[in-house]
Amino acid sequence: MDTRPPAPTSNNVRTFYTRPWLDRLTGRYTVSWENEGNVASIRVHNRITDMEGHKPSLASLMKVPATVKTYFEAKKRSILKNPVPFLVYEAIEHLGTLVEPGSKVVELGGGNSTLWFLGQGAEVVTFEHSPEWAEHITAFARESLGDDAASRLTVHVAAGDEALELARSLDDSSFDIALVDCMNAFTWRKAGVEALLPKVRSNGTMCLDNSDHPNNWSAVELLGKSDRLRFTGYAPMCPVVTQTSFWTVP
Numbered sequence: 001m002d003t004r005p006p007a008p009t010s011n012n013v014r015t016f017y018t019r020p021w022l023d024r025l026t027g028r029y030t031v032s033w034e035n036e037g038n039v040a041s042i043r044v045h046n047r048i049t050d051m052e053g054h055k056p057s058l059a060s061l062m063k064v065p066a067t068v069k070t071y072f073e074a075k076k077r078s079i080l081k082n083p084v085p086f087l088v089y090e091a092i093e094h095l096g097t098l099v100e101p102g103s104k105v106v107e108l109g110g111g112n113s114t115l116w117f118l119g120q121g122a123e124v125v126t127f128e129h130s131p132e133w134a135e136h137i138t139a140f141a142r143e144s145l146g147d148d149a150a151s152r153l154t155v156h157v158a159a160g161d162e163a164l165e166l167a168r169s170l171d172d173s174s175f176d177i178a179l180v181d182c183m184n185a186f187t188w189r190k191a192g193v194e195a196l197l198p199k200v201r202s203n204g205t206m207c208l209d210n211s212d213h214p215n216n217w218s219a220v221e222l223l224g225k226s227d228r229l230r231f232t233g234y235a236p237m238c239p240v241v242t243q244t245s246f247w248t249v250p
């Protein structure tokens with residue numbers, strides 16, 4: 001039985017520490033939200049499981065050295081020498097089986113994932129809230145991946161309602177893969193999933209990162225919690241256990 005509180009019905013989720021530095025050290029914090037006057041919260045006690053309590057797989061534990069390496073590399077350069085999506089490692093492997101040259105990808109929240117998709121030969125449409133970050137991604141594509149890759153990238157600098165409106169104006173069923181990985185503070189991922197779902201073709205893939213986080217529970221419920229392919233484990237640059245999920249679009 002699911003004993004957790006009802007999912008947030010809007011993008012009003014707050015995270016706070018009760019005893020700031022001790023809590024930061026031990027990975028304890030509270031995530032809280034309010035649905036029509038009813039306050040709900042969960043307490044996170046550590047980050048050696050995901051926020052739903054799932055343990056990382058053994059294969060994921062083997063990726064800890066890669067997580068540490070990319071953690072230090074990302075401190076020096078925000079785009080890695082060999083960019084990979086900042087998703088759970090096994091989720092990246094799964095994505096690698098789905099994407100091929102000519103695949104059409106749409107993503108909310110760009111970065112290393114954008115460049116990795118381009119490196120796989122995909123055509124990529126990215127919605128990104130930060131103009132500086134968008135420019136950084138575009139320049140990396142042009143300068144490090146070359147003209148062919150750069151020509152396969154479209155970046156829309158937009159957030160919130162503006163990004164959602166633009167996403168809704170894309171042709172229905174025109175993408176093979178959608179990745180929703182934006183910052184919730186700028187565009188709520190649940191609204192992003194709603195906007196992009198009709199844009200993915202039948203048997204295409206919807207991927208949602210941090211699907212264990214309360215802010216994304218509504219998106220998971222919309223897509224069907226029991227229908228997901230869930231990966232719990234470590235991701236590049238992320239020294240805590242997190243979760244990435246996939247859905248096959250009907």
Ligand SMILES: C[S@@+](CC[C@H](N)C(=O)[O-])C[C@H]1O[C@@H](n2cnc3c(N)ncnc32)[C@H](O)[C@@H]1O
Nearest residue numbers: 078085086109110111112113130133181182183
């Ligand atoms: C979770 S990240 C998106 C990551 C991307 N989908 C990936 O897998 O690489 C969400 C947002 O964080 C911001 N971001 C990510 N890395 C950043 C960096 N190194 N510097 C500044 N902003 C960054 C971007 O605005 C991005 O849309």
